[in-house]
Amino acid sequence: MERLLELLRDGHARTLELLAMELDTDVEDVKRQIEYLENMGVIKRVALKPKGCAQCSGCSGKGHPEGSNTCKGCLPDGGFKNMGEMWEVV
């Protein structure tokens, strides 16, 4: 895991597969390291799915079309679809 964090220090983004190759291990191993580091608060998951404008200061929930918690033009409900996951070092 020290090596994983060491690799990230160069500022490049890496996929799980690339990490596995560079660390000479398999993706499952990389996944469990990420899970651990996330649980220990060393890295954190990027929230790519903000719930509509749930935290949007702009619209305070008024003017939302029925059955949606997004105002027009704001982020679509459920945020980004199928964007995978991202983690960043805290």
Next chain:
Amino acid sequence: MSTATIALLGQPNSGKSTLFNALTGLRQHVGNWPGKTVEKKEGSFTHNGMEYRVADLPGSYSLSANSDEEVITRDYIASGDADVVCILADSSQLQRSLFMLADYAGIDVPCFLLLNMSDVAKDQGKTIDAKAIEERLGIPVIPFSATDTRSYDVFYEAMGRAINNKTRLNLNDLKKQYESIKGYQEICDLIPENALPGYSSMWAAVKVIEGDRVVSAKLKNAVGAETFAKIEEIKKNTQGAVATGGCKFAWIDDVLDKAVVSGEKKVTLSRLDRIYTSRVWGKPAVILTVLLGLIASFIPALPLMGVGSAVIAIKEPVMNALYSAGCPEVIVLVIGDVIIQSFSYIFKMLGFVFGVTLVFGLLEEAGVMARISYVFDNTMGKLGLQGKSVMPFLVSFGCTMGGAAGARVIDNWGQKVLTIALAWAVPCGAAWATIPMLASIFFGPGAVGVIVAILLTMLVHMWITAKVFGGKLVKVEDRYGMIMELPPYHKPKWGSLFRYVFGRTKETFVRVTKVILLVCGLFWLLSYSPSGNTSVLYRIGVAIEPVTRFFGMPWQLFLSYIASAVGKEGAIGVISALYNGGSLGTAFVDSMNGAARAANFNEMMLANVTKPEALAFIFAMTFNMPCVVALAATYQETHSAKWTARIVLYYTVMSLILAFIAYHIGLLIW
């Protein structure tokens, strides 16, 4: 009747509840742990004349002090209230799920291990040698399936063995792993065995190294402040949780070594991903994908564009019919020049909104968007931003306001402001509807070239903007790279995709119709002069023309450019109003005597506006401030009137400069 208590321990989704319910049936009750709001589930069952009490412990990742649940769980276990702990692991991913066992090691309570979900592991083609694992661990280890109630005999058997023999985990190998951590042994030596009742000194030492506050506080009481200060001192030089976690995983790998044979082949990158994730080819591939996407969006746009052309074709017959029916002139003109004219534009715009939303929605659903943000992560770094800034930029292709709202994923204020400032340069959905429409009128197939030029300009614009504002907002400091899990490529769900696209198109239709009719009506009124005199607007226009010409725009287009600051669709309203009836000098006179109008509106514009002028306008409009709503959103997200004003001013100046450049390049070409 003799009794024993067993506690169920496992990570979330390991199958604890399933096992608990199967064992206890209805004999269970739910309470709270003393003083906490954490749920406590207890129950009982009898087996072979013995009564057993069962406690279902809260599911958590490990036994560290990250949450109340975890502290309650480990304190309960260490208290010795349970005679035996049943640890559940997920056979389909043992490498990961044995972590709970590794974190448990050092708590001095008998235990046994259930390799649950063994049916899933089998389906994956994995074979697990539980006997080999059992030998290494020194506790009963059994393959198990909590959902298969016929397989519970092995559970009772293992439980019996664990209780009778008080089977404890063999810690030697794990200890050896920890000894490789610098400072571990010294800390361990400073902690007397049983300093924390129920926990071994190994366990306590590891938790101290991991920075566990609860354990540290207790330990300070137990060993005294002086010894604890020494421990703290040694701890400073360790790698902390990263080192101990590494040891735990290494131990798990040793335990599983050769005991698990997985049928899976090594995962390799798909051919497409090999291109996208390549350092050399990634960027060209992504840019090509986006370009092809934009070009492809013309295809679904065609039917609606056809509707737009059909609408304009009925303009003349309708107006003639109204004239001959003796309808007042003003009404005829409003219907023909404002309403029919506007709707022709609206339908053409919608065609592109539909096409772009469909293609980008498709890219997102198929998993290509994720690759795009991956590829541009490093570029973001060079601009002083983080990889996730790509997200707001991608949203901005749809709507800049969404982009500004999306910038909320960025914690750092300076980076957030810079991200929003850059997001303004990304042409929004309304611009994407307007650009191809105007470009195809003026440049025919050359419209594709205009789109490419706009995209390239966007990139340069963003780069310049980052240079202009970056210095004040962000420090390009040492930056950690991020980790991304790219989603697998999906076949899009066409049903939901089309529902989304139609929804968006409808929403746009309503909004755009309102703005265009309003702006078009207003400008038409201003330019309408029943007496045959020149209108107010015309006089103003001619007065400012010397200035606007400098930027390559006739006054009509310049007014349209100004209207585009309200909303890009506003620009279309102005154009629609001001270029409705032949060359402008005679337009108003013509409209008076009801002269025949050219049916083909496109030709009308071609006759009035030169290609370089059109190019200048397209650039000015595209890179003008996005719209009033985006402006408000920017203020809301940045909480700074000063920065919002700066950004507005900057974009106004930049768009005029770009228009000037585009015009002069246009003059060279045509």
